[in-house]
Every structure is written in C-alpha cells, then in structure tokens.
Amino acid sequence: MSKGDAGTTSNALELRKVSRRFRSGDETLNILRGVDFQLPPGEIVALVAPSGTGKSTLLHLAGLLEAPSSGEVLIGGQSTDRLGEKGRTALRRDEIGFVYQFHHLLGEFTACENVMLPQLAAGVAPAQARERAVDLLTRFGLGHRIDSLPGRLSGGEQQRTAIARALANRPRLLLADEPTGNLDEGTAEKVFSELLQMVRQEDVAALIATHNSALAAAMDRTVTLRDGQLVPFSPET
C-alpha cells in the first residue's frame, strides 16, 4: 500500500489482541496479554512503564521485527500477519522509522550518507536522497556536520543524525525506544524536544518509550503496560 492512497486515513499502527510469550526454562512468560492499541496518523504517544514489563517487546512487534504469539499487527490499515519476510522488510523500510537508545550509525559513512542510505535502499535517486538528507540534518542544526563521520560527532549530534535517518523515508510511523536514554540530562531534554518538533513537522505518528515522565508529558497521550495490557497512564498506575 502506498502512502498516497486511502491508507493515509487509517491508523498508522493498530494492535489487535496481541500477545507475546517467551519460554524461560520450564516457565512460560506471558509478557503481553491481548494488547489492543490504535495510533491514528500524526499522534505522538509516550509509553512509560517499569523495566521488564515489555516495552521493547511491544516496539519489536509494532516494528515487525518479531511476530506476536497471537493477535494481529496492522500498519496503515494493512494486516501484516500473512506477509512473508520480504513483504515485512519492504513495509519496515518504507513505512516505519526506528530510533534506539544507541545511534547505530555506520561509522565509515558520513552523517549525510547515513541519512541517504535508507532512501537509496528504497530506490530514491542519489541526488534526491542527498537533498532530503541535507534538509533534515540542517533542520536539526547539523548543516555544518553533514560531511562528518559519526565518530567525530557529539552524542547529541549522533542521536540527531539517527533521528534524521529514521525520518528519511517519510515513514508513516516512528518507533523509538528510550531515544535519549544514552545522553546527559540537559542534552537529552534538548534532543527530545527537537525530536518532537521534527515528528510534528513531518506529520509522523510516533510511539516513544521513555522512563522520563517529564518528557512524556510533552506528548499527546501516555500509555503504560499493566499485567500485559496497554492502558492509559495516570500517576497512580
């Protein structure tokens, strides 16, 4: 499904009764138990939950990196459970951007090239990919760093580059797992507010896991995981 068709009005992400079990020795861990969740286009949702409750597991399922034990994951209204590996890879590349706690930039490529790579993989012409990369990096205040290798960038600059890379293919959905968790407090706040600004400018729906409830307060709503269910967050949950 292309982003230009009726799919643009569908939920960017929908989880229908999604469960995930892990085997641990003789034990079965029921981490997610029938999660229902809808993320409309352009909405930014914080996922705040204690360590070990399944935030990363949920983001992996939403990002099609793993399959649920049962239930269904829909991206842009499209069911994904019958897609083969090739279809899942294409959907991930074209529709979903990922930001992790660590930047995972490729060290031998410049900031600009790192932001170009996913576009080239999606078939965008090099000149166009470069133009988009320069635009994103410039809007992130990195116009003077486009030809720098990641090893020459500060932690905040590396993470800004990683966010630009995640947005490069104009995804429908951004998934972020503690995107500023590796930065000092001041830099984290700054990068986080830039991330939100860029996500709003690009009109991307986002699900962002964070331990920081002050950062979560800047998003449209906050959800948490309780007993394997995704529920609205309130301070007493």
Ligand SMILES: Nc1ncnc2c1ncn2[C@@H]1O[C@H](COP(=O)(O)OP(=O)(O)OP(=O)(O)O)[C@@H](O)[C@H]1O
């Ligand atoms: N592949 C796996 N096999 C077995 N157990 C797993 C596997 N992946 C995750 N788990 C378990 O599932 C639970 C949830 O893990 P997950 O990483 O999703 O939590 P989290 O909420 O993201 O934690 P944190 O905030 O500490 O990153 C943990 O108890 C973890 O040990």
